[in-house]
Amino acid sequence: MFRSLRRALGAAAAALLLPLAGVQAAHADTAAVVKSAAVKSAAAEAAAPGAGYWHTSGRQILDAAGQPVRIAGINWFGFETSNNVVHGLWARDYKSMLDQMKSLGYNAIRLPYSDDILKSGATANSIDFSGGKNADLQGLTPLQIMDKLVAYAGQGGLKVILDRHRPDAAGQSALWYTPAVPETTWITNLKSLATRYKGNPTVIGIDLHNEPHDPACWGCGDTTRDWRLAAQRAGNAVLSANPELLIFVEGVQTVDGVSGWWGGNLMGVAQYPVQLDVPNRVVYSAHDYATSVAQQSWFSDPTFPANMPGVWDKYWGYIFKQNIAPVWVGEFGTTLQSTVDQKWLAALVNYLRPTGTYGADSISWTFWSWNPNSGDTGGVLKDDWTTVDTVKDGYLASVKAPGFAPGDGSDPGDPGDPGGGTPACTAAYTVTNDWGGGFNAEVKVTNSGTTALKSWKTTWTWPGTQKITNIWNASHTQSGPTVTATNAAHNGAVAAGGSATFGFGGAPGGGGAPSVSCTAT
Structure with missing residues (x-):
């Protein structure tokens, strides 16, 4: 008001x-x-x-x-x-x-x-x-x-x-x-x-x-x-x-x-x-x-x-x-600082x-x-204008909603285009915060192929007893130290050269950044 x-x-x-x-x-x-x-x-x-x-x-x-x-x-x-x-x-x-x-x-x-x-x-x-x-x-x-x-x-x-x-x-x-x-x-x-x-x-x-x-x-x-x-x-x-x-x-x-x-x-x-x-x-x-x-x-x-x-x-x-x-x-x-604000947004x-x-x-x-x-x-970005407030x-x-096709309809990553190559993707794992008792991490999935992705799946194995406690912009299953994370409904489609990001919290900390494999369709 x-x-x-x-x-x-x-x-x-x-x-x-x-x-x-x-x-x-x-x-x-x-x-x-x-x-x-x-x-x-x-x-x-x-x-x-x-x-x-x-x-x-x-x-x-x-x-x-x-x-x-x-x-x-x-x-x-x-x-x-x-x-x-x-x-x-x-x-x-x-x-x-x-x-x-x-x-x-x-x-x-x-x-x-x-x-x-x-x-x-x-x-x-x-x-x-x-x-x-x-x-x-x-x-x-x-x-x-x-x-x-x-x-x-x-x-x-x-x-x-x-x-x-x-x-x-x-x-x-x-x-x-x-x-x-x-x-x-x-x-x-x-x-x-x-x-x-x-x-x-x-x-x-x-x-x-x-x-x-x-x-x-x-x-x-x-x-x-x-x-x-x-x-x-x-x-x-x-x-x-x-x-x-x-x-x-x-x-x-x-x-x-x-x-x-x-x-x-x-x-x-x-x-x-x-x-x-x-x-x-x-x-x-x-x-x-x-x-x-x-x-x-x-x-x-x-x-x-x-x-x-x-x-x-x-x-x-x-x-x-x-x-x-x-x-x-x-x-x-909202800044999300108060309990009232958190309940309001939810x-x-x-x-x-x-x-x-x-x-x-x-x-x-x-x-x-x-x-x-x-x-x-505040905003979705933090004060450095780069880090996402996950x-x-x-x-x-x-x-969130499905995206829309690229503007001119002729981009090789446009789902409406005929032909195209084999879907392919890579994934990079980054620890954004580790306080010993727990940690936050982010995985960036990049379309490394020449045709748009319809969906993607990432897999990694931690060296210790780490477990995911909460996750956003993806869903996951975990068996022992091995985690499989798949796209959410809104970010499975990724244009050629584009990327999608998801994040999660886990515990305990100290797991480092394992290598991640990516499978695309």
Whole structure:
């Protein structure tokens, strides 16, 4: 609700590399994009899962071939801050981060931006070009860098949702306009981005404005405050430029005197749905957070966390359950430091758990955030911008979704391509922490062949009495010191040259790093 807490932490580690001008940007909420070098044929698009532009049917999102698809993604913020570019490029190459997102089983990115990146003369800062990092971004404008991110994401099968996060880098706004950025500018810039990525279905849609809140209303009829009417105006403008895009519409804070999270209250949809000139394009977006962001009454309910499904049903879940439209939880996150937060995340993941064929008949989501420098939630990455917070990522394992085929349908690792070579893989075992009584480790599976993997299996033998105590992004069996770990549902498919990672905890420590064999199909 009160998002003044949401601040992007200044990256102390980044200061060792180069100064971060303006990284003090506000909470840097929430995940982009250029025309593909290759134009897909209609036949290739129809064959590849998730290919082409998407549309809606009842509560489902469908791809160009009518197959149900589900967004299971991550927010990567920074374009909405004074850096005018995604954060973390002071530490790593952007391609390595996109590769890592895919390897972890995320299939989409929500990419927040502010209207500042569309201004003439806008420049990006805090990018490290040393050692060849980000070499192809040097000298580019923020929009040209966004083009590069979208192009590479599409090559790897990641989808992108553009999120108009703020009117400018100075901070969040309750309404979709400010004195400095009027509604006309907002709509003009939305149309500009829709036009820029027209013909490139890597960019599946636009989140029109992040977290409208009081005095914004839903259905009140006051055109200066009624977010539902503004979303219709903006959505129709976007679709006039590119009628294929999905239009993601967040809620408000208060409806009929009932308040919730900023952008998270969609109670008004029941009486006043968003109606656009192009049918089957609206996806409603909710935001939901834990106590590390702000306290809410439901956290202190004596029945917590059993009360939470009823809370979510009331604010936004009913839209999905009543088959009104698809729902996408565009932001949810937590530091996971408190027991309440841990119970909240477990309950929300259970609420989002997939149902239906391929798990597609379920609520879509993008977790907040990839970035570790979100002050009240942290991220999937730790402060070094490389190490994965395997506990946090592990909570999401059961709600991740199958990935989508690489962008142009002609990659040798594309499952839709005929022919190909013999599946092959290698595996590397790394001990990430060993405290004697126990340890954590990670195994990276790499597709070393020329055709996509459908599934993989790894095997190793410890020298001592080590046993796995918990595992994420894989399943396992153990017989004596020998362990066999197989892919989870979301990360069995690995493109040629790509990789997937799983991790686990074990005890006792001191087992070292045994050699691992990998079998692929």
